[in-house]
Amino acid sequence: xxxxxxxxxxxxxxxxxxxxxxxxxxxxxxxxxxxxxxxxxxxxxxxxxxxxxxxxxxxxxxxxxxxxxxxxxxxxxxxxxxxxxxxxxxxxxxxxxxxxxxxxxxxxxxxxxxxxxxxxxxxxxxxxxxxxxxxxxxxxxxxxxxxxxxxxxxxxxxxxxxxxxxxxxxxxxxxxxxxxxxxxxxxxxxxxxxxxxxxxxxxxxxxxxxxxxxxxxxxxxxxxxxxxxxxxxxxxxxxxxxxxxxxxxxxxxxxxxxxxxxxxxxxxxxxxxxxxxxxxxxxxxxxxxxxxxxxxxxxxxxxxxxxxxxxxxxxxxxxxxxxxxxxxxxxxxxxxxxxxxxxxxxxxxxxxxxxxxxxxxxxxxxxxxxxxxxxxxxxxxxxxxxxxxxxxxxxxxxxxxxxxxxxxxxxxxxxxxxxxxxxxxxxxxxxxxxxxxxxxxxxxxxxxxxxxxxxxxxxxxxxxxxxxxxxxxxxxxxxxxxxxxxxxxxxxxxxxxxxxxxxxxxxxxxxxxxxxxxxxxxxxxxxxxxxxxxxxxxxxxxxxxx
Ligand code: NAP
Numbered sequence: 001x002x003x004x005x006x007x008x009x010x011x012x013x014x015x016x017x018x019x020x021x022x023x024x025x026x027x028x029x030x031x032x033x034x035x036x037x038x039x040x041x042x043x044x045x046x047x048x049x050x051x052x053x054x055x056x057x058x059x060x061x062x063x064x065x066x067x068x069x070x071x072x073x074x075x076x077x078x079x080x081x082x083x084x085x086x087x088x089x090x091x092x093x094x095x096x097x098x099x100x101x102x103x104x105x106x107x108x109x110x111x112x113x114x115x116x117x118x119x120x121x122x123x124x125x126x127x128x129x130x131x132x133x134x135x136x137x138x139x140x141x142x143x144x145x146x147x148x149x150x151x152x153x154x155x156x157x158x159x160x161x162x163x164x165x166x167x168x169x170x171x172x173x174x175x176x177x178x179x180x181x182x183x184x185x186x187x188x189x190x191x192x193x194x195x196x197x198x199x200x201x202x203x204x205x206x207x208x209x210x211x212x213x214x215x216x217x218x219x220x221x222x223x224x225x226x227x228x229x230x231x232x233x234x235x236x237x238x239x240x241x242x243x244x245x246x247x248x249x250x251x252x253x254x255x256x257x258x259x260x261x262x263x264x265x266x267x268x269x270x271x272x273x274x275x276x277x278x279x280x281x282x283x284x285x286x287x288x289x290x291x292x293x294x295x296x297x298x299x300x301x302x303x304x305x306x307x308x309x310x311x312x313x314x315x316x317x318x319x320x321x322x323x324x325x326x327x328x329x330x331x332x333x334x335x336x337x338x339x340x341x342x343x344x345x346x347x348x349x350x351x352x353x354x355x356x357x358x359x360x361x362x363x364x365x366x367x368x369x370x371x372x373x374x375x376x377x378x379x380x381x382x383x384x385x386x387x388x389x390x391x392x393x394x395x396x397x398x399x400x401x402x403x404x405x406x407x408x409x410x411x412x413x414x415x416x417x418x419x420x421x422x423x424x425x426x427x428x429x430x431x432x433x434x435x436x437x438x439x440x441x442x443x444x445x446x447x448x449x450x451x452x453x454x455x456x457x458x459x460x461x462x463x464x465x466x467x468x469x470x471x472x473x474x475x476x477x478x479x480x481x482x483x484x485x486x487x488x489x490x491x492x493x494x495x496x497x498x499x500x501x502x503x504x505x506x507x508x509x510x511x512x513x514x515x516x517x518x519x520x521x522x523x524x525x526x527x528x529x530x531x532x533x534x535x536x537x538x539x540x541x542x543x544x545x546x
Pocket of ligand 1: 065198199502
């Protein structure tokens with residue numbers, strides 16, 4: 001019976017159902033967008049590929065997955081009731097707690113009744129004759145909607161490495177993003193991790209605790225800094241709750257919507273002793289302070305960046321006993337903070353353990369995956385488990401995986417082939433009635449803070465159009481060009497633009513993603529909001545509303 005139901009559920013159908021709005025994705029963005037669109041009285045359907053809500057926090061259940069943002073800055077701010085009811089257990093919540101939180105939100109606001117799980121959108125085509133978007137799911141079901149909102153996440157299109165023999169491996173293997181729901185045990189197992197980004201660093205630290213032997217295959221070391229996580233007791237939670245208004249107000253003022261903000265002083269405006277003391281303080285404090293609360297010029301001025309890099313390198317040398325290993329763990333091809341800084345909880349000490357080995361694949365490249373392990377140019381290793389912490393086709397990747405076509409069948413993937421082009425990261429010319437929450441060139445940062453603003457802005461625009469009887473909302477080509485030019489100009493002088501990373505659109509495992517591009521707005525969230533608010537205040541005159 002169960003099996004038959006499953007077959008019927010998956011059978012292709014041509015049934016057409018009309019919605020006022022379809023939202024793709026039931027993560028942090030999709031849940032909130034659904035809540036807001038419902039308030040407008042719209043008939044909304046959310047399509048979610050997974051079997052549960054949470055997006056990033058549903059999929060990424062790999063060992064050690066946790067926030068790098070303070071939990072109490074990460075929760076939704078829109079509901080006082082929710083803020084009153086939810087207690088965070090840790091300053092930086094682990095994945096299970098965050099997934100529980102997002103399920104709590106879905107239940108509290110009765111969001112599930114409009115979410116269709118197991119439903120991966122494969123195509124969305126705009127039809128001018130009906131002014132509808134035709135939506136196709138991977139099982140063949142079709143729907144039509146007037147409005148389309150993409151809430152697909154910026155890091156949701158996971159990518160495996162392009163290494164020969166991947167499918168040959170006979171042990172267990174998994175990309176961290178697709179980690180199974182059932183616990184995986186590492187006791188006594190020979191485990192390999194490929195990839196040392198923020199995900200790899202968390203995974204390695206956790207797996208090293210129980211694995212029989214852990215081999216880390218590293219291509220590029222990272223400038224990791226300590227997370228300094230701790231539990232939150234009842235009393236402290238009470239204090240945090242009493243301060244929510246100030247906390248969220250502070251997040252609105254900062255560059256990346258985090259609690260941390262750049263120090264107004266320049267690196268060379270203080271004495272060497274003051275500098276060292278300041279960096280010691282930042283290194284000993286929780287969270288992203290050392291990245292976002294550092295001297296104002298460390299991410300722009302080469303000399304300043306070199307000094308902070310030297311400081312963090314000294315820390316690594318002190319923490320890793322074997323000097324050769326320590327040198328391998330110190331980045332040489334990019335400066336501190338020019339890639340997303342992974343926050344760690346004992347990561348470097350892992351390499352002092354007898355059961356952990358670091359393999360620099362620049363010295364001895366991986367030749368192929370074998371049925372029993374990994375073969376490098378120097379040796380053949382045997383493994384029971386291979387973990388791919390190899391990252392994502394970031395920001396545009398999730399869009400590329402859906403065949404999105406606008407007016408005259410123009411493909412979004414092709415339109416963005418050379419670089420993304422959007423208006424405020426929320427609209428694309430030629431794609432009417434399509435809205436993006438955290439699209440390319442939007443103001444990013446602490447995700448829920450950026451999401452709430454972005455989804456509110458989209459909701460405001462839809463409300464405005466409905467009240468005036470507009471049925472077609474579109475960015476103009478001139479508007480999109482101007483915003484794109486502005487986004488590129490805003491990133492000038494920032495050192496991260498000179499470095500390969502997902503933040504500059506690089507993923508060597510994906511064809512067409514080998515050239516650096518500006519993927520997000522770097523002018524800071526306050527400036528982003530100011531610009532978006534102005535567009536709304538002027539009655540969206542910069543858009544084509546008909
Ligand atoms: P990532 O930063 O892109 O790291 C991917 C890693 O895999 C890199 O070390 C990369 O090496 C390596 N790699 C990729 N292809 C490879 C290949 N073919 N052979 C060998 N190595 C290969 O991805 P991520 O670690 O998943 O993190 C992505 C982002 O997700 C983070 O920057 C962060 O924004 C977010 N994240 C957040 C949290 C949190 O909030 N706590 C946790 C995890 C992730 P190269 O560097 O040489 O390319």
